[in-house]
Amino acid sequence: MRILLLDFVVLFASALARGTKSKICTVQHLGGMQDDGPNIRAAFQECSHNAKIVLDKYYRVDSLLLTTNLKDVDIELSGTVQYTPDIAKWSPESLFLTYQNATTYWFLSGTNLHVYGGGTIDANGQNTGTAGGSSTTFARPVPLTIGNSSNVVVENINQISSPFWNNFVYQSTNVTYKNINITSISYSSNPAANSDGWDIYRSSFVTITDSVVNNDDDCVLHIVTSSPAFKPNSTNIFVSNMFCNGSHGISVGSLGQYAGETDIVANVTVRNITMLHAQNGARIKVFGGNPSPNSTEGGGTGFVRNVTYQDFTVGDVDNPITLNQCYETDATICAEFPSNLTISDVHFINVTGTSSGANGDIVVDMECSTECQDITATGTHISPPNGTAEYVCKNIASTAEVRESGHHSEQ
Numbered sequence: 001m002r003i004l005l006l007d008f009v010v011l012f013a014s015a016l017a018r019g020t021k022s023k024i025c026t027v028q029h030l031g032g033m034q035d036d037g038p039n040i041r042a043a044f045q046e047c048s049h050n051a052k053i054v055l056d057k058y059y060r061v062d063s064l065l066l067t068t069n070l071k072d073v074d075i076e077l078s079g080t081v082q083y084t085p086d087i088a089k090w091s092p093e094s095l096f097l098t099y100q101n102a103t104t105y106w107f108l109s110g111t112n113l114h115v116y117g118g119g120t121i122d123a124n125g126q127n128t129g130t131a132g133g134s135s136t137t138f139a140r141p142v143p144l145t146i147g148n149s150s151n152v153v154v155e156n157i158n159q160i161s162s163p164f165w166n167n168f169v170y171q172s173t174n175v176t177y178k179n180i181n182i183t184s185i186s187y188s189s190n191p192a193a194n195s196d197g198w199d200i201y202r203s204s205f206v207t208i209t210d211s212v213v214n215n216d217d218d219c220v221l222h223i224v225t226s227s228p229a230f231k232p233n234s235t236n237i238f239v240s241n242m243f244c245n246g247s248h249g250i251s252v253g254s255l256g257q258y259a260g261e262t263d264i265v266a267n268v269t270v271r272n273i274t275m276l277h278a279q280n281g282a283r284i285k286v287f288g289g290n291p292s293p294n295s296t297e298g299g300g301t302g303f304v305r306n307v308t309y310q311d312f313t314v315g316d317v318d319n320p321i322t323l324n325q326c327y328e329t330d331a332t333i334c335a336e337f338p339s340n341l342t343i344s345d346v347h348f349i350n351v352t353g354t355s356s357g358a359n360g361d362i363v364v365d366m367e368c369s370t371e372c373q374d375i376t377a378t379g380t381h382i383s384p385p386n387g388t389a390e391y392v393c394k395n396i397a398s399t400a401e402v403r404e405s406g407h408h409s410e411q
């Protein structure tokens with residue numbers, strides 16, 4: 001038998017007059033090993049319009065949170081939402097979102113939503129057992145997806161132990177994240193993997209600011225992704241004041257993977273970033289062309305336009321600035337079939353710091369298969385651990401200022 005514990009209070013005219021919510025639902029918790037999912041869902045049904053939902057306890061969630069059709073809802077998360085750890089069980093029960101086989105534990109959807117409160121989303125993902133991406137048979141869900149939504153603010157929230165990307169912005173517009181602390185630490189021998197801070201898909205006007213992304217240093221042997229990754233069709237994205245430790249960098253892409261599909265990323269501003277112990281710093285990755293109309297390894301069309309990375313400090317980063325238009329594409333195929341996905345109006349301003357030396361003395365590596373237009377790097381001061389900084393630029397128009405110092409090779 002399930003017992004629903006839900007306290008709700010209806011406030012009358014005086015509250016409305018003050019502009020506060022007319023109804024408050026405070027979600028109780030069952031305790032023990034019971035699933036708090038039904039209580040949480042009941043609160044989101046009861047308080048779905050012009051209301052406030054209070055999650056101030058510890059909640060053990062063992063079933064999908066599909067909370068949709070919300071309007072003007074405040075969600076005060078001052079407690080902890082912890083998902084149960086059996087990923088194999090969750091795999092078929094989480095919500096499938098098609099793109100990269102991503103699934104989610106919590107699909108939060110509506111308009112004018114405010115999530116806040118200093119609480120924690122603990123995905124309990126340290127025992128996932130496998131590394132790598134999600135598949136249709138073994139899915140590692142995303143702890144929080146803002147999907148099919150508009151006008152959403154998520155602020156003052158901690159996220160720990162995600163088995164996959166931490167946040168997915170899915171088909172949404174005007175979504176702001178502020179003061180989010182993400183820690184993807186593996187407590188077991190399994191590494192945290194693909195734990196991107198944010199993935200943005202078919203979304204516009206997304207702002208991510210004042211946030212910290214940390215990954216466990218004990219996992220340095222393994223590849224761990226952390227920071228925002230801009231995936232297909234994302235426009236007007238602003239990322240600022242981020243501290244990232246141990247990650248894959250801040251990436252646009254990968255794009256153009258599928259022949260016959262169009263990917264667009266435009267109007268991206270990334271500013272005031274500290275990126276330490278990472279594989280990449282500022283990165284753009286696009287697949288090359290492909291002769292097969294059914295290719296899943298390049299051949300897509302579209303464009304990357306108007307992307308600026310500014311005031312970016314790197315420390316111990318393998319590839320501080322990297323732009324690749326033959327991503328995961330065989331060099332001969334890429335030479336014969338250049339990418340149909342153009343890259344233009346990309347600016348790296350004031351990127352400074354040190355590389356790790358993993359790529360020798362190369363600190364800037366920009367390689368286009370067809371000529372990329374209007375690419376500049378100004379105020380670049382990046383030192384490799386030994387030797388003189390080397391800049392690799394291939395098929396780049398307007399590189400004049402890339403060469404701040406050091407050796408420049410053009411192929």
Ligand SMILES: *[C@@H]1O[C@H](CO)[C@@H](O)[C@H](O)[C@H]1NC(C)=O
Nearest residue numbers: 100101133134135136137138
């Ligand atoms: C999605 O899952 C299928 C089947 O498990 C797998 O073949 C495919 O590579 C996966 N796609 C991605 C992008 O991971």
Ligand SMILES: *[C@@H]1O[C@H](CO)[C@@H](O)[C@H](O)[C@H]1NC(C)=O
Nearest residue numbers: 066068095107109147148171
């Ligand atoms: C999101 O919106 C699309 C239509 O754009 C719809 O097909 C889909 O079912 C929605 N997803 C959810 C989980 O509500």
Ligand SMILES: *[C@@H]1O[C@H](CO)[C@@H](O)[C@H](O)[C@H]1NC(C)=O
Nearest residue numbers: 112113150151152153174175
């Ligand atoms: C974006 O969302 C915020 C917060 O909900 C809201 O204040 C603002 O008016 C929205 N902007 C637009 C252009 O709708």
Ligand SMILES: *[C@@H]1O[C@H](CO)[C@@H](O)[C@H](O)[C@H]1NC(C)=O
Nearest residue numbers: 118156157158179180181212
């Ligand atoms: C995130 O961590 C910083 C310190 O690193 C702290 O000041 C801030 O309050 C934390 N945010 C939350 C939501 O707990």
Ligand SMILES: *[C@@H]1O[C@H](CO)[C@@H](O)[C@H](O)[C@H]1NC(C)=O
Nearest residue numbers: 210240241242243272273274
């Ligand atoms: C840059 O970001 C850091 C957090 O990483 C913050 O402490 C600092 O105030 C920001 N600087 C500016 C000029 O906004």
Ligand SMILES: *[C@@H]1O[C@H](CO)[C@@H](O)[C@H](O)[C@H]1NC(C)=O
Nearest residue numbers: 202232233261262263264302
């Ligand atoms: C991206 O936008 C283009 C142009 O609007 C559209 O043709 C394409 O289907 C979109 N791609 C995705 C993945 O939404």
Ligand SMILES: *[C@@H]1O[C@H](CO)[C@@H](O)[C@H](O)[C@H]1NC(C)=O
Nearest residue numbers: 204235236264265266267306
């Ligand atoms: C980029 O921003 C400009 C200026 O606001 C706007 O005109 C343009 O439509 C935007 N591009 C896209 C693809 O959203």
Ligand SMILES: *[C@@H]1O[C@H](CO)[C@@H](O)[C@H](O)[C@H]1NC(C)=O
Nearest residue numbers: 236237238266267268269306
């Ligand atoms: C480039 O994008 C920024 C937002 O990231 C926007 O403010 C600016 O207007 C865009 N410029 C052009 C030429 O579209």
Ligand SMILES: *[C@@H]1O[C@H](CO)[C@@H](O)[C@H](O)[C@H]1NC(C)=O
Nearest residue numbers: 259260291292293294295296
């Ligand atoms: C591409 O896929 C279509 C439909 O599945 C098929 O008819 C066609 O033969 C395929 N073409 C190639 C070159 O593989």
Ligand SMILES: *[C@@H]1O[C@H](CO)[C@@H](O)[C@H](O)[C@H]1NC(C)=O
Nearest residue numbers: 272273310311312313350379
């Ligand atoms: C370059 O960026 C750093 C932060 O990474 C900032 O402190 C400095 O003021 C910036 N310099 C210029 C000339 O804008």
Ligand SMILES: *[C@@H]1O[C@H](CO)[C@@H](O)[C@H](O)[C@H]1NC(C)=O
Nearest residue numbers: 289290291301336337338340
């Ligand atoms: C994509 O590029 C190939 C050559 O690499 C070309 O044959 C094809 O027509 C292009 N497709 C589009 C849609 O531009």
Ligand SMILES: *[C@@H]1O[C@H](CO)[C@@H](O)[C@H](O)[C@H]1NC(C)=O
Nearest residue numbers: 356357358360384385386387
């Ligand atoms: C830097 O040079 C030192 C001494 O020559 C060498 O031991 C070290 O491996 C070099 N480091 C890198 C990253 O190349």
